[in-house]
Amino acid sequence: MKAIPFDNPLLTQRRLQVLTLAGRxxxxxxxxxxxxxxxxxKQA
Structure with a gap:
């Protein structure tokens, strides 16, 4: 697991994103x- 800042303008509306391989x-x-x-x- 790795935390990286969002530097893409399209992602600035998000605070968190979880990525996995498609179909995995x-x-x-x-x-x-x-x-x-x-x-x-959800509790936060």
Missing amino acids: SLDDLASLCLEWMIGDL
Whole structure:
């Protein structure tokens, strides 16, 4: 996982973006991590 600043003007409306490879199924650990991030952000 890596945090990088948005320097593209088209992305300035976003605060967070999660990227995965198109068509790739996430393994159990990656899915759990993504679900945790979503839940944590909803509480914030």
